[in-house]
Amino acid sequence: MGLFDFIGPASGLLFTLENIIWxxxxxxxxxxxxxxxxxxxxxxxxxxxxVTYTMRAIPGMMFLLGIYCAxxxxxxxxxILINTPGTPHAAATMLDGYPLSKMGxxxxxxxxxxYASTFGGIFSALVLLFLGPxxxxxxxxxxxxxxxxxxxxxxxxxxxxxxxxLVKGIIAACLGLLISCVGxxxxxxxxxxxxxIPRLYLGLDLAVTLIGLFALVEIIGKAELKRNELxxxxxxxxxxxxxxxxxxxxxxxxxxxxxxxxxxxxxxxPGTGASxxxxxxxxxxxxxxxxxxxxxxxxxxxxxxAESANNAVCGATLIPLLTLGxxxxxxVAIMLSALMINGLNPGLSLFTTDGxxxxxxMLGLILVNIFMFLQGKYLTSLFAKVVSIPQQILTPIIVIFxxxxxxxxxxxxxxxxxxxxxxxxxxxxxxxxxxxxxxxLGMVLGNMTETNFRRALLISDGSPKIFxxxxxxxxxxxxxxxxxxxxxxxxMKETKNAKVEQ
Amino acid sequence: xxxxxxxxxxxxxxxxxMLTGCGSKQESWKVTCPWAPSGVAAMVSQKAAAKSPxxxxxxxxxxxxxxxxxxxxxxxxxxxTKANDKELVFAGEGxxxxxxxxxxxxxxxxxxxxxxxxxxYSSVFVLSADSSLNLxxxxxxxxxxxxxxxxxxxxxxxxxxxAFLAAALFGSMGAGDQLKLTPYQSAAExxxxxxxxxxxxxxxxxxxxxxxxxxxxxxxxCAFDDKAIENGPFAGVEGVGSKGYPxxxxxxxxMARKGTDAAKVAELKELYDKILADDxxxxxxxxxxxxxxxxxxxxxxxxxxxxxxxxxxxxxxxVAG
Numbered sequence: 016m017g018l019f020d021f022i023g024p025a026s027g028l029l030f031t032l033e034n035i036i037w038x039x040x041x042x043x044x045x046x047x048x049x050x051x052x053x054x055x056x057x058x059x060x061x062x063x064x065x066v067t068y069t070m071r072a073i074p075g076m077m078f079l080l081g082i083y084c085a086x087x088x089x090x091x092x093x094x095i096l097i098n099t100p101g102t103p104h105a106a107a108t109m110l111d112g113y114p115l116s117k118m119g120x121x122x123x124x125x126x127x128x129x130y131a132s133t134f135g136g137i138f139s140a141l142v143l144l145f146l147g148p149x150x151x152x153x154x155x156x157x158x159x160x161x162x163x164x165x166x167x168x169x170x171x172x173x174x175x176x177x178x179x180x181l182v183k184g185i186i187a188a189c190l191g192l193l194i195s196c197v198g199x200x201x202x203x204x205x206x207x208x209x210x211x212i213p214r215l216y217l218g219l220d221l222a223v224t225l226i227g228l229f230a231l232v233e234i235i236g237k238a239e240l241k242r243n244e245l246x247x248x249x250x251x252x253x254x255x256x257x258x259x260x261x262x263x264x265x266x267x268x269x270x271x272x273x274x275x276x277x278x279x280x281x282x283x284x285p286g287t288g289a290s291x292x293x294x295x296x297x298x299x300x301x302x303x304x305x306x307x308x309x310x311x312x313x314x315x316x317x318x319x320x321a322e323s324a325n326n327a328v329c330g331a332t333l334i335p336l337l338t339l340g341x342x343x344x345x346x347v348a349i350m351l352s353a354l355m356i357n358g359l360n361p362g363l364s365l366f367t368t369d370g371x372x373x374x375x376x377m378l379g380l381i382l383v384n385i386f387m388f389l390q391g392k393y394l395t396s397l398f399a400k401v402v403s404i405p406q407q408i409l410t411p412i413i414v415i416f417x418x419x420x421x422x423x424x425x426x427x428x429x430x431x432x433x434x435x436x437x438x439x440x441x442x443x444x445x446x447x448x449x450x451x452x453x454x455x456l457g458m459v460l461g462n463m464t465e466t467n468f469r470r471a472l473l474i475s476d477g478s479p480k481i482f483x484x485x486x487x488x489x490x491x492x493x494x495x496x497x498x499x500x501x502x503x504x505x506x507m508k509e510t511k512n513a514k515v516e517q
Numbered sequence: 518x519x520x521x522x523x524x525x526x527x528x529x530x531x532x533x534x535m536l537t538g539c540g541s542k543q544e545s546w547k548v549t550c551p552w553a554p555s556g557v558a559a560m561v562s563q564k565a566a567a568k569s570p571x572x573x574x575x576x577x578x579x580x581x582x583x584x585x586x587x588x589x590x591x592x593x594x595x596x597x598t599k600a601n602d603k604e605l606v607f608a609g610e611g612x613x614x615x616x617x618x619x620x621x622x623x624x625x626x627x628x629x630x631x632x633x634x635x636x637x638y639s640s641v642f643v644l645s646a647d648s649s650l651n652l653x654x655x656x657x658x659x660x661x662x663x664x665x666x667x668x669x670x671x672x673x674x675x676x677x678x679x680a681f682l683a684a685a686l687f688g689s690m691g692a693g694d695q696l697k698l699t700p701y702q703s704a705a706e707x708x709x710x711x712x713x714x715x716x717x718x719x720x721x722x723x724x725x726x727x728x729x730x731x732x733x734x735x736x737x738x739c740a741f742d743d744k745a746i747e748n749g750p751f752a753g754v755e756g757v758g759s760k761g762y763p764x765x766x767x768x769x770x771x772m773a774r775k776g777t778d779a780a781k782v783a784e785l786k787e788l789y790d791k792i793l794a795d796d797x798x799x800x801x802x803x804x805x806x807x808x809x810x811x812x813x814x815x816x817x818x819x820x821x822x823x824x825x826x827x828x829x830x831x832x833x834x835x836v837a838g
Binding site: 057061064065068069155156157158159199200201202203204205206213216217285339340341342345348349351352355356358359360361362363364425466470473474 | 553554555559560563564566567580581583584585586587589590593620623625669674675676697699700701702705706709710712713714715716724727728729731732801804805806837
């Protein structure tokens with residue numbers, strides 16, 4: 016029995032008033048949580064999981080999926096408005112979303128993020144619905160060596176986010192890699208760089224460090240400005256009609272489609288996530304764009320690429336969960352427990368025993384994205400008003416949210432100091448013209464790269480041949496070579512242009 | 518006018534929120550579960566918390582919380598509590614037998630800092646093998662090892678219970694030198710490693726290998742228990758204890774802070790015992806989670822810890838080098 020045999024009963028289970036109410040509640044809560052820096056989607060799902068204990072499987076899953084998908088979009092709101100990604104996977108959105116907002120196009124930036132997120136979400140939901148079991152089998156073949164190649168490919172993004180100097184970008188990325196080493200060694204469990212501080216045994220939380228790196232540094236930066244320099248940004252709000260031109264829609268199409276494909280591919284691979292997907296997509300869009308010079312300065316393509324990819328991950332992470340019982344990321348792992356508490360053990364066998372429930376969840380993901388779009392459309396104007404709040408009121412509110420967010424991650428005052436230290440570190444980096452984004456990239460990819468590299472060598476008894484042992488490895492090697500050639504060509508062109516200008 | 522209304526509404530909400538705490542005799546006990554927020558222990562803790570209002574005669578409600586990280590680190594954070602604080606934590610043999618032996622400096626506390634309440638469940642780990650090896654039981658495994666074949670085992674974490682069970686089994690077969698432990702960051706990843714061909718074997722909870730087993734990727738060779746598994750999809754799988762190999766079950770102890778009133782500890786134990794005797798809970802533990810209800814006394818707990826400690830002492834060189 017397949018999709019068409021179950022579509023009738025699945026629709027009957029899904030289209031109930033109860034499910035629609037839970038979806039909308041989930042979408043709203045997820046969006047608000049993700050929009051506040053520090054309050055991550057996973058934290059939101061953990062907090063609201065007990066609500067689903069007394070619910071049946073479908074309403075419970077719809078509620079959690081609502082939070083999960085809306086969280087993918089919600090993170091972009093603060094990235095665009097206050098240059099601080101609400102969630103780590105909205106960091107790539109920030110690169111162009113905030114400059115767009117500074118240009119007085121806040122509403123347009125939020126709209127682009129919403130449209131791209133919805134497209135990415137529905138695209139991956141359709142992939143889940145029609146190709147789930149087939150692609151899950153392919154992803155199950157990817158091993159430790161292939162994962163390392165994915166990480167190595169991810170490292171090439173550093174070139175794209177380094178700003179003017181590649182060397183400074185690499186230095187910043189190395190700093191990020193070093194920071195990712197803090198905590199228990201993934202292969203031996205012995206502590207590294209913890210200096211006997213028990214709270215560092217688990218490493219540094221990405222959500223907390225993000226607050227310091229991007230939010231607090233802005234506040235410190237504002238403290239340096241004179242009073243009459245503070246409200247430049249707000250003055251441009253009156254021009255913001257939120258209009259996206261026909262040409263911009265055209266330019267968005269390719270990065271959105273590419274982002275959706277990249278997000279779906281990354282999401283299928285367990286252990287990766289929306290952060291990696293949005294960076295891959297952003298970098299690909301930049302490499303393929305006719306206007307790469309606009310990236311980092313308010314490119315609509317940049318926002319569209321990053322947002323479509325991070326939302327496309329949502330549906331794709333459900334593929335290994337529902338077909339193989341393997342959770343693709345932390346949020347989905349929590350959803351696995353919601354299913355198991357209802358007595359459902361996900362896997363292909365469940366498609367035979369409870370096929371209607373499985374297909375109702377898959378169809379429900381499309382519905383979740385539709386409601387996310389509708390809620391987002393009406394909330395966009397409300398969100399956009401945030402930038403019109405005078406700086407003397409907005410700044411203290413941001414500071415309070417930042418510290419409350421940092422505290423809420425582990426209910427620990429220690430994390431407030433961590434956020435502050437990272438804020439000061441980011442300020443010094445700004446003075447030295449070292450970009451902060453590669454630090455984040457190093458932290459996102461560091462642990463995964465190291466673990467897979469060392470584990471691969473352990474499996475192969477130290478032989479590097481393992482990294483050339485499968486066709487998937489060779490595909491990634493080819494991609495890495497192509498990207499590096501592209502980077503070198505780009506740099507040579509830049510140097511040539513600079514000489515001509517001189 | 519608007520400001521006055523806003524001030525009145527705010528004051529009203531504050532007053533109401535203060536009054537909600539008055540007059541209620543119900544106590545909420547926070548139960549902190551370390552390890553993975555979506556792991557076996559967290560799920561059972563959540564289910565138990567959801568059941569607690571049915572059995573506490575409105576006196577105690579359990580509130581489940583999950584904090585990612587190993588028990589030594591997570592419990593350090595909550596051990597800043599005092600006796601009679603309404604907080605419970607989970608701990609297992611990993612904390613009191615493994616970490617205490619391998620890395621005592623990491624422990625900010627000892628067993629004596631806690632009052633034992635109840636054991637939440639017992640899990641019999643299983644050893645699964647790559648199906649292409651065609652190993653169906655312990656005899657096949659012994660022959661495989663004796664022939665000098667490679668023994669690589671995927672485990673969750675470098676020095677967890679799974680690693681020591683593998684070390685104890687293959688070490689006592691005389692294959693300690695052949696054994697290569699490959700740590701993964703979750704039990705699900707470790708279980709998948711065998712199906713991908715990265716390792717020959719994996720040690721995991723039964724529920725975590727079930728889907729891979731049903732899809733034909735692995736064979737389940739033996740269980741880490743004294744006798745064969747009696748129920749569920751792995752019924753009939755031999756226990757390593759039947760051939761004299763060392764083993765232990767994975768357990769999850771619910772602990773209160775030392776010095777908590779004995780009457781309150783007894784009340785909490787009674788609540789957990791009622792929850793763990795609930796028909797729906799038992800069925801869910803057995804059929805979905807493939808775990809066993811295994812209520813214990815403090816003496817049982819101490820005996821369990823001593824057993825694991827002796828295994829850790831004997832095989833720590835294999836695991837930790």
